[in-house]
Amino acid sequence: MKKVIFAFLAVSFLTLNAQTKEENKTQDFKKWQARLRGIAVIPYESAKIGVIGGDVAISNTFVPELDFTYFFTEHFAAELILGTTKHDVNTVGSNISAIGGPTNYNVDLGSVYLLPPTLTAQYHFSPFAEKVFKPYVGAGVNYTIFYNVDEGSTVKNISYKNNVGYAFQVGFDLMLNEKFFINVDAKKLFLKTDVTVDASNLAPGLSIPADVTINPLVLGMGVGMKF
Structure with a gap:
């Protein structure tokens, strides 16, 4: 699946320049936007x-996120998503009888902090x-950095091993005027890590x-500005 995502990004960015030149001849649009x-x-x-078995539980969290989007054309864009989260972690149903504990x-x-900068290639629709x-x-890729580990x-x-993952995204912007808008966004990140x-x-x-x-699953709502 990662190969599919990388191929999608490569093809998208390679074809954007040609489309940008053609659309820029007839259309005027703001190339940058930022969202909070x-x-x-x-x-x-x-x-x-290993060793003790069981599963893992990782807490949900709610944090602010900042992203920047560059429009190659009125419809094709690339978005860089920046944010960091803190999660509490524990095993579930582990067998620690070997050290005198319960089964x-x-x-x-x-707890651990995650910093997963994510780059996506986007297609924006104008249905009306x-x-x-x-x-x-x-769709795109992310590189997740684990830091500030508190082992309890x-x-x-x-x-925690830093790792590359991939992401899918869907959302919409609701324009308030030519510059400001409301945004609703949902992303699914696919991420694994090796823990010792x-x-x-x-x-x-x-x-x-x-x-x-x-x-x-990352669910977001906020405001944005075109410039």
């Missing part, structure tokens, strides 16, 4: 956890002549590997 959204980040998480236990893994309601679809009070340390938990404080040499899928 409030977003709800809802992970659809799962994990394969079904939720291990507190503290007055161009007030402007829906769009998009149970284990010694936790490391250092639990040597609980048992000598105990290291717990995990393959974690996050796959958050």
Whole structure:
């Protein structure tokens, strides 16, 4: 699937310049816009956890998000999405009987911040002549950075591997006038990370590997400005 997304982006950007020259001859439009959204980040998480087994739970969060969009033509654009989120993490139903604990236990893994800059190629529709309601679809890639890890009070340390993912997007702009608009947006990010938990404080040499899928749904609403 990642190869499909990369191919889509490459083809989109390669064809945009030719279309831009043609459309610019007959149309006048603002090439930049910026949006400030409030977003709800809802992970659809799962994990394969070594040694102790179980699954993972990652908290939802609500944060501000800033994005910038450049229009190559009136319909084709590229959007860079910037925002960071903090999530609480714990295992679910893990077996820690080997270190004297219960066979079904939720291990507190503290919290972690995610910074997932995302670049999407978009197509913007103009279904009505007055161009007030402007829906769009998009697809792209993100590179997620995990930072400011707080391992909590149970284990010694936790490391998260930064990783490349991909994204799909749908939304619309509702124009208030020629410059300002309201935006509603939904994105689905497909993201995995390798996690290593250092639990040597609980048992000598105990290291717990995990393959974690996050796959958050990002729902946003905000305001924007063309310039």
